[in-house]
Amino acid sequence: MTDGDSISIPRNAKGKRPQYFEDPASDKLHFMIMALVEELSVTRDRLDSVERVLERKGVSSLADVDGFEPTDEEHRQRNERRAAYVARIMKCFADEAAQAARADPAMDFDEVVEAVAE
Amino acid sequence: MTERQAQHDILVKPSHDERARQELCQAMRSHLLGDVQAGTETIFESRVHPAFKKENGRAMKDRHEIRRAMTPDPFYRVFSASLRSTQELMWDSVIDTVEREMPRLQTEYKKLHNQAKGTLTLDPDLDIPRYHAAADIHLQPGGYHTDLAEDDLSAGAIFDRALYIYGDGKFGPYSDAMGHMVSGQVKALYPDFAPKRILDMGCTSGNSTLVYVDAFPEAEVHAIDIGAPCLRYAHARAETLNKTVHFAQANAAETQYEDESFDLIVSHILFHETGRSALTNIMRECHRLLKPGGMMVHLDIPQDRHCEKMYESFLWDWEAYNNNETFAVVLRSLDYEEEAVTAGFVRDDVSIEDVAVGWPLLVGKKAA
Numbered sequence: 001m002t003d004g005d006s007i008s009i010p011r012n013a014k015g016k017r018p019q020y021f022e023d024p025a026s027d028k029l030h031f032m033i034m035a036l037v038e039e040l041s042v043t044r045d046r047l048d049s050v051e052r053v054l055e056r057k058g059v060s061s062l063a064d065v066d067g068f069e070p071t072d073e074e075h076r077q078r079n080e081r082r083a084a085y086v087a088r089i090m091k092c093f094a095d096e097a098a099q100a101a102r103a104d105p106a107m108d109f110d111e112v113v114e115a116v117a118e
Numbered sequence: 119m120t121e122r123q124a125q126h127d128i129l130v131k132p133s134h135d136e137r138a139r140q141e142l143c144q145a146m147r148s149h150l151l152g153d154v155q156a157g158t159e160t161i162f163e164s165r166v167h168p169a170f171k172k173e174n175g176r177a178m179k180d181r182h183e184i185r186r187a188m189t190p191d192p193f194y195r196v197f198s199a200s201l202r203s204t205q206e207l208m209w210d211s212v213i214d215t216v217e218r219e220m221p222r223l224q225t226e227y228k229k230l231h232n233q234a235k236g237t238l239t240l241d242p243d244l245d246i247p248r249y250h251a252a253a254d255i256h257l258q259p260g261g262y263h264t265d266l267a268e269d270d271l272s273a274g275a276i277f278d279r280a281l282y283i284y285g286d287g288k289f290g291p292y293s294d295a296m297g298h299m300v301s302g303q304v305k306a307l308y309p310d311f312a313p314k315r316i317l318d319m320g321c322t323s324g325n326s327t328l329v330y331v332d333a334f335p336e337a338e339v340h341a342i343d344i345g346a347p348c349l350r351y352a353h354a355r356a357e358t359l360n361k362t363v364h365f366a367q368a369n370a371a372e373t374q375y376e377d378e379s380f381d382l383i384v385s386h387i388l389f390h391e392t393g394r395s396a397l398t399n400i401m402r403e404c405h406r407l408l409k410p411g412g413m414m415v416h417l418d419i420p421q422d423r424h425c426e427k428m429y430e431s432f433l434w435d436w437e438a439y440n441n442n443e444t445f446a447v448v449l450r451s452l453d454y455e456e457e458a459v460t461a462g463f464v465r466d467d468v469s470i471e472d473v474a475v476g477w478p479l480l481v482g483k484k485a486a
Contacts, residue, residue: 007220009213009272010260013206015253015442020199027199034203038142038211045138 120287123279127226128354130212130219130279139211144283146204154197159429161193181422181432185439188432202440205257205284212280213259216272227271227350230357238353239366240346247369249393250344253442256284262322262345274351278323289325292359296386297326299473300417301333304382307471307481308413313337313381317407319370319400320344320388324352324363330384331361340380342368371399373407380407383414390418390438390446397449401461404482411486414458420476421450458482 021027054060166187188194246263254261262273281293289295318327321341330339341363343349349365356363383404404414425431438446458468467483
C-alpha cells in the first residue's frame with residue numbers, strides 16, 4: 001500500500017444473523033429504526049455544534065435559541081412545514097384510505113395484467 | 119463519568135458526524151445494558167419463570183433453560199435485536215472513520231515503523247484457526263486477521279476505536295484496564311516476582327500489553343496475535359506511545375519461541391475467543407514456554423460457577439449467541455484448574471483468583 005491510497009473495508013460480518021422476530025421483515029424494520037435513531041442523534045449533535053459555534057463567535061447565544069419566539073408569519077410557515085412533514089410520513093394511511101374510498105375498487109394486480117394484455 | 123479516549127497519532131480521528139454516530143452507539147449500549155437489561159430480569163421473574171413453573175411444576179435448573187424461555191419473550195427479543203443492531207452500527211460507524219483516515223494512518227505507520235525501538239515479526243504462512251475463520255468474532259467485519267492491502271492495519275485501527283465505544287470508556291482512556299487488573303494482581307500475589315521476559319497472548323491492538331512495559335520496567339515485553347493487521351497497528355501504537363514491545367504473528371497454541379523462554383505469560387479475554395482443543399493446547403504451550411518457577415496468568419469473563427445468580431450467568435451468554443463469541447458457552451462451564459493440570463501444571467500450583475466482580479484469573483506456576 002502506498003501513501004495516500006484509499007481502502008475499501010468489508011461492512012458485513014461473517015456468521016448467520018439471529019432472527020429475533022417471527023417475520024424476518026420485522027428484523028429489518030427494527031434495524032431501520034435503530035439506524036434512524038442514530039441519524040437523528042447525529043442531527044441533534046450537529047445542531048448543538050452550530051448553536052455553540054455561533055455562541056463562541058459571538059453571533060448568538062444558546063439563550064437566544066432557547067428563547068426564540070417566531071413572528072406570526074414564521075409561526076405559520078413552521079406549522080405548515082411540520083404538517084407537510086407529518087403527512088409525508090403518514091402517507092401509507094392516506095393511501096389505504098383513498099383506495100377504500102374509490103367508487104370503483106382497484107383490481108388485483110393479476111387482473112390488471114390480464115386487462116392490459118387484451 | 120468516564121474519561122475520554124486518550125488521543126495519539128495512530129488513533130483514528132472521527133469527523134463530527136462519525137463521532138456523533140459512535141457516541142450514540144456508546145449511549146445506546148449503556149442504556150440497553152443498564153435499565154433495559156435490568157428490565158429483562160424483571161420480565162423473567164414476573165412472567166417467564168412463573169409460566170415455566172406452572173407448566174413444568176418446577177423451577178428452572180440452569181442458564182440454558184432461561185435462554186430457551188427468554189428467547190421468544192417480546193421484551194427480551196427487542197432488547198436483543200437492539201443490542202445486536204447497535205453492535206452492527208458501531209462497526210459501520212467506525213469503519214467510515216478508518217476508511218477515511220487510512221492514508222494518514224499509513225503515512226504515520228511507515229514513519230513509526232522506520233524509527234521503531236520495538237520489533238514486528240509477521241508470518242504470512244500462519245494458518246488462521248477455524249475459530250476465527252468460521253465467523254467474525256463480536257461481528258467485526260473481516261475479524262482480526264483479514265489483510266485488505268499491503269501493510270494493512272485497518273483491523274487494529276477499527277478495534278482500538280470500537281473497543282472504547284463498546285466498553286463505554288470503562289476500560290480506561292487507553293482501554294487497558296484488563297492489563298492493570300492482571301499486572302496488579304500479579305504484583306499483589308507475588309511482590310518479589312521480577313519477570314525478565316513477558317509474553318502477552320492474543321494482544322490485538324496491544325492495549326493491555328503496554329501496561330507491562332511500565333509495570334515491569336526491567337522486563338522485555340513480547341506480544342503475539344494471529345492477526346497481521348492488528349499487529350501492525352499494535353506495533354505503531356506502542357511506538358507512538360513510546361513503549362518498546364516485540365510483536366510477532368503467532369498462534370498461542372503453537373508459537374515459534376524456544377522452550378523455557380518466558381518468566382510471565384499473560385492473556386486478557388483470549389480464552390473465550392478460541393476453541394476447545396485450542397484452550398488445552400494454549401495451556402500446554404504456556405507450560406512449554408515458561409521457565410521453571412515462571413507463571414501464566416489468564417483473565418476471562420465470569421464462568422457459570424462465579425455467578426451468584428443463574429440469571430446473571432444467562433446474561434453472560436448473550437455475547438455467545440448474539441455476538442459470535444461462540445466458544446464462551448462451553449468455556450463458561452469448563453474446569454480451568456483441570457485444564458491446567460492436563461497441560462502439565464501441578465494441581466497445587468494452580469489457582470483461580472477473583473480480580474473484579476467475579477472475573478476469574480487463572481494463575482498457574484510452573485514447578486521450579
